[in-house]
Amino acid sequence: MIQRHGVLITVLFALIVSIISVSAVFWEFHKLNKQQYIDHIFTKQAIISQIFRQHKQRSTSEIMLEANLAVYKINIIDQNKIEDILEKGEFLKQKGEKSVDTQMLMNSQGFLTKKIVRDYTTSMFSYKNTIYFYLQTPDSSLLLQDEELQPYRYFNLLYTYTTVLLIIFISFFLILQRLRPLIRLRRKIAVYGDGNMNISFKMKGNDEIASIANELEATKDKINNIMDSRTLFLRNIMHELKTPIAKGTIATQMLKTDKQRDRFSSIFGRLECLVNEFALIEEVTSLGDKTEFKEYRVVDIIDGAIDMAMVERESVDVDIDTSVKVNVNYRLYTTAIKNMIDNAIKYSPDKKVKIRMINNELSFESKGECLKHPLKFYIEPFTKENPSKNSFGLGLYLVDSILKAHNRVLAHEYENGMNRFIFA
Known part of the structure; x- marks a missing residue:
């Protein structure tokens, strides 16, 4: 709270210090002036x-x-x-x-x-x-x-003191008036950060705050243009990639030998998975509309993730109360859980994973060896510890990106031969 209103608190502190200082000076001057007057009469x-x-x-x-x-x-x-x-x-x-x-x-x-x-x-x-x-x-x-002498009168001094205080308060009020555009600008920046790309920062005037606001407006337009160009480029290139992949998949069925057909089917299948993962990454990184976030039961999301992963339900042990809910983007959060299930089953010797809630945090537990590198190594894109595995190294990177879009982080623990990944 203090950090958010640091400028205002600084101004208030300066006002209080000024009032106390002026009051102390005038009080000492009052005592000195009164004593001089008494000595004179x-x-x-x-x-x-x-x-x-x-x-x-x-x-x-x-x-x-x-x-x-x-x-x-x-x-x-x-x-x-x-x-x-x-x-x-x-x-x-x-x-x-x-x-x-x-x-x-x-x-x-x-x-x-x-x-x-x-x-x-x-x-x-x-x-x-x-x-x-x-x-x-x-x-x-x-x-x-x-009959001639008069007692000491402090009206002139009081008038001067009141005038000085009035000037200080007027100055403080004017400073607050000048800070109001800054407060509005901060709110607009927060709205822009929440995904409203059409917010306007334009401001009339030639002062420093107006200059900053107008520069932000110009920067916003550049960022919007770059994001639009990036989105258009990625979507076009993924669309163009899907067409030859689809044609290649169809042409694969015309091959004479099963060995060649299986090899090319695997290649085109992997390419299609890669394009789909790129599409998800693009969607996550450009996610700005929080209106798609709704409240869902965690067990329903996990059921959808199991269906998406196409694994046996006996391989996934779910220990979560049916009343637990989360506010998420259903498709993206389901994809993150699906990737965690895939990852756990792929690297676990018993091909099983247990999902449960620990302190309101979703946990994925599976048997296996401890990670050889810190978690940060594995959430980098195209990172694989075992190149022989059928993966592009985007699984945990995609999970981490989805969690960040939901204001969460991915954590890892290892205890008694058990790997535990947590949506913290």
Whole structure:
């Protein structure tokens, strides 16, 4: 599944990575930008601290303090609201500092100078779109509302982030749109591979996919022409061969001696078998119409193969349930089984073969010696281990070709003096 949709999965992976990367970058930028903004507006703390220290040093009135703060658009908040704002507001930043005040004192010895060190802490909060400064000393506290400063707003950054994501999604959608013709092309290729030789690959446009589709169309036409020429050539040549073979067979009957008549009859008979096998090979290799595949009982196909092989039924032991069925081309599959029966009886010392089902696979078992070569050697055309046998070396090659047309393979096992050929 992954391999079939590799391009789509790659695009999806790139989309996810892009979204995660962009989101991470914007999140880090958001935190940095927010911190820079907080640091910038917190500089007003210096003015507030100076006004507050002067108020403490000079012991000015609350009205004077409010007036000095009002110049910078800062208001003093009622004490009963402090707890609620500090609890529900968002803490932004805090700074602590020390202030050294000098006071003049008089005693019996005269005037004395006394230095008083005070700790000041200034905190900044955000609450309901308003900035607050909270000043604390060991003996007092003050909450101030700034009318001028605004809390950090992320709308511009959010707008930019949304725009970038929208561009990514639009790009992804456009890529999918460009991949749709490729998906349709893959389906057409699959249909062509299933035997529909009239499927059209033509596509409008000048992009890469259209160019590939049009090249496939041109290649399809060339392949179809070659296959048509090949089929016509093979059928014509086989037809032309059958005519002299038939004439030769008739002329053989006019020979005077039985020895010559039998010899020539055997020659023309072998030639006719060879032409028939060539016809079957041509049919198998050009097989593209799967509509001829139908469901048949295996025992019925085997009965037809036994009749075609013209062997005694006692030579074939069939151990298969009558309910087992296969979806095949009847004539070709029957020919494959017939060849396996012929092959087993021909090379078995007891001239018998046993046919049975093993794990839903058709098995042909016969006594005999183990194959001297790998199975691949015997499924090559015109391959014979024993030239004296009455064969053209096309039997197993034809079986293998028929099985491949049915999406199966021919396998071989040898165990305890028993050869076992399997339609796997």
